[in-house]
Amino acid sequence: MWARGWENAVTGFDFGLIKKLQAGNEQAFTVLVQSYAPYVYRTAFALLQDKNEAEDASQEVFLKIYRSIGQLSNPYAFQSWLKQIITHTCLDRLKKQHPTPTADSELDRAAVETSQNLDQHLIIQDALQRLSTEYRETLILREWQGYSYQEIAEMSGVPVGTVKSRIHTARMQLAKMLSDERP
Amino acid sequence: MECGECLENISALIDGELNGFEQKQVENHLLACGRCKAVANQFRLLNFGIVHAVENIPAPSGLEERILLSIGLERQKAKKQFSLTSLFLILLVSPLLIFSSLIWRFVYLVYSTGTILGRAESVLLRFVPPATSWAIGIMAFFLIVGGVLLVRRLLKGFQFNEVFS
Numbered sequence: 162m163w164a165r166g167w168e169n170a171v172t173g174f175d176f177g178l179i180k181k182l183q184a185g186n187e188q189a190f191t192v193l194v195q196s197y198a199p200y201v202y203r204t205a206f207a208l209l210q211d212k213n214e215a216e217d218a219s220q221e222v223f224l225k226i227y228r229s230i231g232q233l234s235n236p237y238a239f240q241s242w243l244k245q246i247i248t249h250t251c252l253d254r255l256k257k258q259h260p261t262p263t264a265d266s267e268l269d270r271a272a273v274e275t276s277q278n279l280d281q282h283l284i285i286q287d288a289l290q291r292l293s294t295e296y297r298e299t300l301i302l303r304e305w306q307g308y309s310y311q312e313i314a315e316m317s318g319v320p321v322g323t324v325k326s327r328i329h330t331a332r333m334q335l336a337k338m339l340s341d342e343r344p
Numbered sequence: 345m346e347c348g349e350c351l352e353n354i355s356a357l358i359d360g361e362l363n364g365f366e367q368k369q370v371e372n373h374l375l376a377c378g379r380c381k382a383v384a385n386q387f388r389l390l391n392f393g394i395v396h397a398v399e400n401i402p403a404p405s406g407l408e409e410r411i412l413l414s415i416g417l418e419r420q421k422a423k424k425q426f427s428l429t430s431l432f433l434i435l436l437v438s439p440l441l442i443f444s445s446l447i448w449r450f451v452y453l454v455y456s457t458g459t460i461l462g463r464a465e466s467v468l469l470r471f472v473p474p475a476t477s478w479a480i481g482i483m484a485f486f487l488i489v490g491g492v493l494l495v496r497r498l499l500k501g502f503q504f505n506e507v508f509s
Contacts, residue, residue, distance in 0.1 A: 325361065
């Protein structure tokens with residue numbers, strides 16, 4: 162079993178940093194931003210598929226941390242707390258967007274099209290972009306964030322059966338897109 | 345188990361979301377059916393590919409700086425709001441202070457101290473030569489400045505936030 166993106170991002174985390182943050186240490190906040198900003202951005206981009214939206218969401222996530230870190234009673238719960246903040250921030254933004262399938266943005270797609278040597282991860286990024294918002298959201302919450310079907314159902318406000326069906330359909334569609342890409 | 349039913353449950357099997365009985369049924373079917381097994385392997389590879397693809401999404405340059413800048417602006421905004429709220433509360437409460445005996449006692453203390461110092465000044469000017477009086481004043485000034493510098497040096501590097509939070 163491979164480590165999920167979330168697990169890779171939090172390996173070797175310094176819990177003393179949280180106590181420093183709660184004491185108002187500005188340097189500690191800079192360290193936190195430098196350590197987590199890429200992970201937060203990647204998660205936001207995977208869910209939102211828009212560069213500007215992902216950057217705005219990243220800023221919003223860190224503002225929420227800054228405002229409410231004092232309320233976190235257990236520093237060891239920081240990682241799941243952060244994961245929830247990222248997920249809820251992105252899901253709120255997705256709800257505000259139109260529920261139509263995501264249109265191809267110029268980002269990365271252009272890179273994929275112009276590149277002569279197509280890397281596998283760029284092809285998958287492109288295929289994820291072409292999935293409908295609901296399928297992509299459910300699959301990313303499962304694969305990248307590591308949530309269970311039950312947790313995804315609660316966050317998305319849909320039955321567990323729908324989550325199961327969405328994940329299966331998303332995988333089927335991705336597999337088809339990837340096989341179509343191959344010469 | 346038929347292939348159709350197995351295919352519907354392959355994702356749940358990979359994600360560990362099936363109960364013991366269902367898991368056994370799907371696994372038994374996979375042992376016997378090469379086509380469904382190939383789909384299961386394809387999904388497993390796909391999951392690995394998704395994690396790898398998201399890990400390789402390039403973060404924009406200067407992202408950390410922009411986040412820290414927005415935090416800095418938030419901090420300034422919070423300070424401004426705190427100052428304005430404090431000012432508003434002081435303005436709101438200050439009229440009530442004229443009814444406080446403590447305030448009047450403090451005013452009386454300041455007045456009494458001023459009167460005593462004024463009398464002491466008259467006595468000093470009468471009995472002590474002006475040069476000595478100036479010397480005492482200058483010495484007092486330097487003692488105060490030295491005292492402030494000493495206290496600042498002693499408290500340098502002291503983490504007030506961590507102690508008082």
